[in-house]
Each structure stands twice: as C-alpha cells, then as structure tokens.
Amino acid sequence: MATMRAVRTRKDLGQAVLVDDAEIPSVAAYPDHVLVKPSYVGINHCDYFTVDHPFIFQPEINLGSEFCGKVVDIGAHCQGIRKIGERVAGCTFTCASAMPYAGCHADYFLIKGDTLLLVDNMGDQILEEQAAGLGVAFSTVFQTMYHLMKLPFPSLEDWAVETEPLPKRAILIAGGATNTGMIAIQFAKLSGLTVLTTCSPHNFALMKDLGAHATSDYKDTESCIADIKAALQAEGLDKEPMLALDCVGNFGSPEVCAGVLPAGSTYVSVAPPSLPGRDDVTLEFAQGQRVLGDSYTFNGQVIPAYPEVSEPWKAFARLSERLISAGRIRLSPVQVQGGLDKVLETLELLREWKFSATKAVCKV
Incomplete structure (x- = not known):
C-alpha cells in the first residue's frame, strides 16, 4: 500500500497527529472524483471543531477543509476538470460520510471534479497561497447569502442575471x-x-x-x-x-x-x-459543505446530499472566478505558517483567535 503524510484524528475525541503512513486514495473507487496534490492548505476554525466537538468528530480521518493544488488523476466519470495538471481550489469536508479521503491536510486527497474552483480562470495576479483560502469562505457565502437568503447574484458585463430589483x-x-x-x-x-x-x-x-x-x-x-x-x-x-x-x-x-x-x-x-x-x-x-453534493455525518446522523445547493454552486463558482479576474473581489492577505508539520500548531493559534484580517495557510 502506497502511503503519504496526513494530519489525522485519533481514536479519542480531542486528539490529532501528523502521520506518514496514511493510505494514498485512488479514483478507481470514486470515478466522479479527482485526486489532488495540494500546494497550500487553508487552516480553519472548523478544522479544530472536527477534532474537539463530539457532534462532528470521527476517529481516524484526515483533517483539512480548503486548499489549492494540482489535479494528478481523474476518475473515469469525472466532470468539470479539463486536464491533469489543472490548478484547482475549493473546500473539502472531513465528515463527508461517503468520502473518507476528503481531508486536504495531506499529500493527496479526493474531491468531486465539478465542485472545484479553477485557479487559472482567476487571472495571473492570484497566488496559490491566496487561492488556498477561498474554499470555506466562498462556499459559506454562497450557501448562506445566495441559497438561504436568496440574494441575487452580482452581475458582471456579459453575466447579467435577470432578477426583480x-x-x-x-x-x-x-x-x-x-x-x-x-x-x-x-x-x-x-x-x-x-x-x-x-x-x-x-x-x-x-x-x-x-x-x-x-x-x-x-x-x-x-x-x-x-x-x-x-x-x-x-x-x-x-x-x-x-x-x-x-x-x-x-x-x-x-x-x-x-x-x-x-x-x-x-x-x-x-x-x-x-x-x-x-x-x-x-x-x-x-453549512457551506453542502456545495460538495455529498452526504455527511453530523451529531451522529447522516445528513443527505443537497442537490438544490450543489447544482447552482457550479454557476456561482464560474462567476466568482470571473469576479476575481476582473478585480471585483479581492482576496484576503495570507500568512504562510510553515508546512504540514505546522498545521496543528496553527490550529492552536486559531483557537485563541490570533489572526485578524488575514488568512492562515500552510505549504504542503
């Protein structure tokens, strides 16, 4: 079995560790997914919630909820990805019950191809470490403001949306x-x-x-x-x-x-x-993770997939790439904290709310 580094929960609540013997997942069993090698990963409050809180904790899973990286393998039925080597960003959800290899704080992980943000569509000015901080924020904004709150999408030149004023x-x-x-x-x-x-x-x-x-x-x-x-x-x-x-x-x-x-x-x-x-x-x-179109486990219950969220997310992702490229959406400043060996240390800083007006990321 080929192995990799990954930040994983242990058997008991509140425990996580960096290991070097985690299994490298394969698209063979998940044909609508891609295998991604991250270059940078975002560090989020939801990452330590996954470790600390019994309603989302699961033992022996990889942590990590957002990333930027490259596609290294494509499933036979995958949609939304054009080629191996494509630079992508997005959110993952470690408690997605149908996807045990979702956590991106690892050398490799799996994710559905049609849920991804395409970094090369965002313009040459976007750095990979900036793109690593997009997934959680953009999925949360979409699910809350444009699904729950039902706000109209912003318009952008040829992307005008017909809505009532x-x-x-x-x-x-x-x-x-x-x-x-x-x-x-x-x-x-x-x-x-x-x-x-x-x-x-x-x-x-x-x-x-x-x-x-x-x-x-x-x-x-x-x-x-x-x-x-x-x-x-x-x-x-x-x-x-x-x-x-x-x-x-x-x-x-x-x-x-x-x-x-x-x-x-x-x-x-x-x-x-x-x-x-x-x-x-x-x-x-x-619950921004609903954009992934997977079921997930919350408080001991399996929550079904929400296609009414995941389907319109795809259009929002394309619009968001255009808005970034046009300079209409500015990305947050980033602080690179180190490599995978610094993820757990950075999570401790987040527990104390040590970051303000900046995004913490780690290089893989």
Missing part, C-alpha cells in the same frame, strides 16, 4: 475581519445591500474599503448595538427586516445580532444558531 435592504456581517467576513462584505455590496459589520477598530478602514457602509467595535456589546441601530436609522432601515451573517458565533456576536435585528429578520451563523428571546427571527446554520 431589490428594495433597499441591510445586512449585518458580524466578524467582518475574518476571512469569510471579508469575502461576504464584498459579495453583499455587489448584490446591492447596505453592509454593516463588526470588527476591531484597527480594521475599520479596511472594512469600509471592502464595501462596508458602517463599522462598529464588537468588544463593547451595548455600544456596538447602539452604533448599528444608529446606522440603520440613518438609512431608514431600522424597522425593516434585515439579514445577519455571523462569521464568529461567539464572543458576543450573537448578542449583538439579537440586539439589532428587527422582527422578521434572518440570522445565519457559522456556529449552531441561538438567539434567546428572539422567536421573531428566523435562525439558520451556515
């Missing part, structure tokens, strides 16, 4: 300086929304440069709520149902959202959503 509408992006938050701000602006966001004051200028209409410091909950309410009132939107995408799900962000959302609003969180006392707000859980 939207009334003036606001969105609060809690955690705007996270990687997902920075991408979400830009897409929300392109889709015609008035964007408000929370972050640290040293990131206010960057958030406004990305498209935020107003910013507020999340560290003082009462003051943050007052600032956002004042901004909504100034725009005449304080009584209108609005949207909230919580890219943190902790550290007071749910409380801020609960304090500002008018009745009839929609709150989507990257953590299991809870807004005590707000029965008048629709709660949704951000």
Whole structure:
C-alpha cells in the first residue's frame, strides 16, 4: 500500500497527529472524483471543531477543509476538470460520510471534479497561497447569502442575471475581519445591500474599503448595538427586516445580532444558531459543505446530499472566478505558517483567535 503524510484524528475525541503512513486514495473507487496534490492548505476554525466537538468528530480521518493544488488523476466519470495538471481550489469536508479521503491536510486527497474552483480562470495576479483560502469562505457565502437568503447574484458585463430589483435592504456581517467576513462584505455590496459589520477598530478602514457602509467595535456589546441601530436609522432601515451573517458565533456576536435585528429578520451563523428571546427571527446554520453534493455525518446522523445547493454552486463558482479576474473581489492577505508539520500548531493559534484580517495557510 502506497502511503503519504496526513494530519489525522485519533481514536479519542480531542486528539490529532501528523502521520506518514496514511493510505494514498485512488479514483478507481470514486470515478466522479479527482485526486489532488495540494500546494497550500487553508487552516480553519472548523478544522479544530472536527477534532474537539463530539457532534462532528470521527476517529481516524484526515483533517483539512480548503486548499489549492494540482489535479494528478481523474476518475473515469469525472466532470468539470479539463486536464491533469489543472490548478484547482475549493473546500473539502472531513465528515463527508461517503468520502473518507476528503481531508486536504495531506499529500493527496479526493474531491468531486465539478465542485472545484479553477485557479487559472482567476487571472495571473492570484497566488496559490491566496487561492488556498477561498474554499470555506466562498462556499459559506454562497450557501448562506445566495441559497438561504436568496440574494441575487452580482452581475458582471456579459453575466447579467435577470432578477426583480431589490428594495433597499441591510445586512449585518458580524466578524467582518475574518476571512469569510471579508469575502461576504464584498459579495453583499455587489448584490446591492447596505453592509454593516463588526470588527476591531484597527480594521475599520479596511472594512469600509471592502464595501462596508458602517463599522462598529464588537468588544463593547451595548455600544456596538447602539452604533448599528444608529446606522440603520440613518438609512431608514431600522424597522425593516434585515439579514445577519455571523462569521464568529461567539464572543458576543450573537448578542449583538439579537440586539439589532428587527422582527422578521434572518440570522445565519457559522456556529449552531441561538438567539434567546428572539422567536421573531428566523435562525439558520451556515453549512457551506453542502456545495460538495455529498452526504455527511453530523451529531451522529447522516445528513443527505443537497442537490438544490450543489447544482447552482457550479454557476456561482464560474462567476466568482470571473469576479476575481476582473478585480471585483479581492482576496484576503495570507500568512504562510510553515508546512504540514505546522498545521496543528496553527490550529492552536486559531483557537485563541490570533489572526485578524488575514488568512492562515500552510505549504504542503
């Protein structure tokens, strides 16, 4: 059996380690997949959730949820990939029950070919380490803003989408300086929304440069709520149902959202959503992995595939590549933390929220 390096969970909850004897998977058993050799992998909060939390933990699986790399083998029934050597990026989901080799913190992994972002479509200015941070942010933005929230796709020259004009509408992006938050701000602006966001004051200028209409410091909950309410009132939107995408799900962000959302609003969180006392707000859980079109295991249950998410994702992926190439979507700054041997160390830094307005990646 040919083997490779991989960051894997152990038998017990909370344990993960870098091994050098993991099995190299093959497309022979997964003919609609490609085998990818990553060049860089993104490091995400969901990676340590996979290790630490019993509702998604599985023993002896490879970690890793986003990447940039090259296709080294193509399954017999694979779609969406043009050639071996194609540079690709995207998201993976280690708990996808139908795909035990999904985790990308490894020398090789498998993924469905028609779910991938094609890096060569994004323009010559995009670095592979930047592309490694796209998968989780883009899939989360698509699943929350364009599936759950049903916003219109941005238009781009010959990619105009026929939709009814939207009334003036606001969105609060809690955690705007996270990687997902920075991408979400830009897409929300392109889709015609008035964007408000929370972050640290040293990131206010960057958030406004990305498209935020107003910013507020999340560290003082009462003051943050007052600032956002004042901004909504100034725009005449304080009584209108609005949207909230919580890219943190902790550290007071749910409380801020609960304090500002008018009745009839929609709150989507990257953590299991809870807004005590707000029965008048629709709660949704951000699950970007649904774009993969696989079933997956969550809290001991197998969740079926969602073709109503995975099919339109393909069009969104092509549009996103064009938006990046045209300079309409800017990618986050990156910090390369080292190689695969630094993944677990970087996860510890993420547990402490040590990264702000930057994306942590490791070179494979």
